[in-house]
Amino acid sequence: MEPLFDRIREALAGQIGASAQSHGVLVLHIDAAALPAVVRRLKAEFRFDLLLDVTAVDWLGQSPRFELVWHLYSTLHRRRVRIKARVGEDEPTVPSLVGLYGSARFMERECHEMYGIGFAGNDDLRHILLYEGFQGHPLRKDYPKEREQPLVPYREGFEPPAVEFAAGAEAAPAVAGAGAPARPAGAVLTALPNPIRPAFTVPSREDTTIVNIGPSHPATHGTIQIVTELDGERVLRADVHCGYLHRGFEKECESHTWHNLIPYVDRLNYCSALINDFAYCAAVEALLGIEITPRAKYLRTLLAEYSRVADHLTCIAAALMELGAMTAFLYLVTIRDYIYEHLADLTGARVTYSYGRIGGLARDLPDGWLTRLEQILAQSDEFLGRVHGLVDRNRIFIDRMRDVGRISTSEAIHWGYTGPILRSTGVPRDLRKDTPYLAYGELDFEVPTGIKGDNYDRYYVRMREIDESIHMIRQLVDLLHTKGQGPINVDDRRCVLPPKPLVYREIESLINHFKLIMEGPQVPAGDVYVAHEGANGELGFYLVSTGGGTPYKVHVRSPSFVHMGGAHLMLEGYQLADIVPTFGSINMIGGECDR
Amino acid sequence: MNAPRTIPIRPEGGRSGAFEFISTRKDELIGWARKFSLFPYPFVTACCAMEFMAVSSTPYDTDRFGAALPRFTPRQSDLLMVVGTVTHKQAPILLKVWEQMCEPKWVIAFGVCATSGGFYNNYAAVQGIDRIVPVDVYIPGCPPRPEMVIDGIMQLQDKIARQRHPIVNERF
Numbered sequence: 001m002e003p004l005f006d007r008i009r010e011a012l013a014g015q016i017g018a019s020a021q022s023h024g025v026l027v028l029h030i031d032a033a034a035l036p037a038v039v040r041r042l043k044a045e046f047r048f049d050l051l052l053d054v055t056a057v058d059w060l061g062q063s064p065r066f067e068l069v070w071h072l073y074s075t076l077h078r079r080r081v082r083i084k085a086r087v088g089e090d091e092p093t094v095p096s097l098v099g100l101y102g103s104a105r106f107m108e109r110e111c112h113e114m115y116g117i118g119f120a121g122n123d124d125l126r127h128i129l130l131y132e133g134f135q136g137h138p139l140r141k142d143y144p145k146e147r148e149q150p151l152v153p154y155r156e157g158f159e160p161p162a163v164e165f166a167a168g169a170e171a172a173p174a175v176a177g178a179g180a181p182a183r184p185a186g187a188v189l190t191a192l193p194n195p196i197r198p199a200f201t202v203p204s205r206e207d208t209t210i211v212n213i214g215p216s217h218p219a220t221h222g223t224i225q226i227v228t229e230l231d232g233e234r235v236l237r238a239d240v241h242c243g244y245l246h247r248g249f250e251k252e253c254e255s256h257t258w259h260n261l262i263p264y265v266d267r268l269n270y271c272s273a274l275i276n277d278f279a280y281c282a283a284v285e286a287l288l289g290i291e292i293t294p295r296a297k298y299l300r301t302l303l304a305e306y307s308r309v310a311d312h313l314t315c316i317a318a319a320l321m322e323l324g325a326m327t328a329f330l331y332l333v334t335i336r337d338y339i340y341e342h343l344a345d346l347t348g349a350r351v352t353y354s355y356g357r358i359g360g361l362a363r364d365l366p367d368g369w370l371t372r373l374e375q376i377l378a379q380s381d382e383f384l385g386r387v388h389g390l391v392d393r394n395r396i397f398i399d400r401m402r403d404v405g406r407i408s409t410s411e412a413i414h415w416g417y418t419g420p421i422l423r424s425t426g427v428p429r430d431l432r433k434d435t436p437y438l439a440y441g442e443l444d445f446e447v448p449t450g451i452k453g454d455n456y457d458r459y460y461v462r463m464r465e466i467d468e469s470i471h472m473i474r475q476l477v478d479l480l481h482t483k484g485q486g487p488i489n490v491d492d493r494r495c496v497l498p499p500k501p502l503v504y505r506e507i508e509s510l511i512n513h514f515k516l517i518m519e520g521p522q523v524p525a526g527d528v529y530v531a532h533e534g535a536n537g538e539l540g541f542y543l544v545s546t547g548g549g550t551p552y553k554v555h556v557r558s559p560s561f562v563h564m565g566g567a568h569l570m571l572e573g574y575q576l577a578d579i580v581p582t583f584g585s586i587n588m589i590g591g592e593c594d595r
Numbered sequence: 596m597n598a599p600r601t602i603p604i605r606p607e608g609g610r611s612g613a614f615e616f617i618s619t620r621k622d623e624l625i626g627w628a629r630k631f632s633l634f635p636y637p638f639v640t641a642c643c644a645m646e647f648m649a650v651s652s653t654p655y656d657t658d659r660f661g662a663a664l665p666r667f668t669p670r671q672s673d674l675l676m677v678v679g680t681v682t683h684k685q686a687p688i689l690l691k692v693w694e695q696m697c698e699p700k701w702v703i704a705f706g707v708c709a710t711s712g713g714f715y716n717n718y719a720a721v722q723g724i725d726r727i728v729p730v731d732v733y734i735p736g737c738p739p740r741p742e743m744v745i746d747g748i749m750q751l752q753d754k755i756a757r758q759r760h761p762i763v764n765e766r767f
Contacts, residue, residue: 144718154727155727155728195688217667218667223640245685247641251718252715317648333653337652350738351642352738
């Protein structure tokens, strides 16, 4: 065990139960009542300053039923701690951490609505991903996956889904559409239900007004809703609502095999789908104890950086377009389209690739792929230079970006920020440097940081990260030629399909193929948290396996969701119009935020 | 060498010439005008937004079909493009946007989630936006390639050209 972990165990000896080191993470089992004391000491004495994630596991049939899981990270020691506590089925309540970490607010709200866990001390447990009136807790194992609760009555000709609730539960569904008769054609619904409950509905002063922005608003690319209180043009309070793209990813995962999740994982952060793929595959490989081949390692690193370029291009292009810089948008989207077509040559799809595989990759590079790669990189260098020339010193751009949407380092860490937003405040925290994974340990690159944490810094950090990624891609092309020859998949029949000719020739391979497709790879029981540096920040996968071909639980620590938790800080005190560039520079991705 | 002969646009003498009058059916004329001036409202929610950006920018350029200028208020638009997954939480907003649009209006379901819920078969996703609003053209794909989107827009144009276009009352 690591020395730091031993010190923690010694210091907390009286307050914790069992503890162990699992996949590089210190796991502490505690009594839920001791949580604030343990976390306070971890934060004060061992500098665990980031609360990464709060989630729960529903062990239906066991007692106590729920297992709460917290992940903490120390930016000083670069280590993670996982805290686990069990609570029973009747009125499950644990102490809240909102007093210690701002980021706990959104995470506890999510955990509350998904599992019905109460957090004593968190007074804001409104719905966040679901909507007002939703009955039940969808991630509990006894909630049927397909039980829909529509908010609006369906059109004529469409059967409303049958809503049956177990005896003892609240009898009638509270949502308007469930079980309602169909809506005849031409009927106009005047009173549509409001899916959210704003934090405030009454102005705090006589001369202020409350203005709602979104969720279908051109400036909030992605579906986000912001309820603001305005003093003239100045935002006094902002209440950020997400969840409009909650597609039930985590519930969906529990009914598919480990391999079949890859397309779902792609659609989390759809701007850089390959990073999600590889992070998910790495998490499953950690559970299986697999080391991928050198070629797969270099290719994954190359494609992850390539995706990062595409993601940052999308973010900057959209942010610039919203400020009226249409030319820069067209330049950046043109390069992005080259990248999409280039990746389609390799993977068969332009946006959502399904290219990662547990134990390797779907296929090797086609002929001439690396030659075209260099052409695209050269072209993007030129276009990025033009974008720098167009906007960097542009008066309009500077006026709207500089000193707007500022966030300080301490606030950013308090609210759980990672990725370009945290780096723009001056903290060189990057998982690729801090805890190198894939081939990042062998590469030469810098971690660009900003100074003030304003919109301009976020823009510039992303532009510099594109440069660094291109620099890395060029090194990786060389590494692929020198050290990266050989197979792309590991030779492990637990997860990798046997070669097709063998499937047709021998019965063992045929059975192996059949079992892998029908039952999925048998992943050993256990849990693991693996995080990669996504384009927006720390993208973590917390997987729980009970030893079958289907995951028991998949939880995503998505950077966008955490960023939304503190987004009001970057909006309050600035002008109403500043919401547009600030949101552009945060780069909220709906699929990842709402899952 | 002879001086070049100019052909007057109007016949000399002020007499009316060719092409001053055409005869056509009212519906064909209005349909022809309407199909080339689609003002889309992008109801953009999810992954398909990436392809929507690609379709409307340089390499694919929907401007060629008269459907380039997005209107971000439903009251100025006549084509609702539902781009991406619509969840039950989003459904009231979609319905409100659709109800705010003036007639005539058309709806494109962009991508397989808007068409049928896609592979999200669970408590959160609406299994096809036609449960909420009527749909004219469904574009499959997850997300669809830009060529498919352009094909979808062209099919909608054909549909508009063939439609009845009442302008005064239901019969005219």
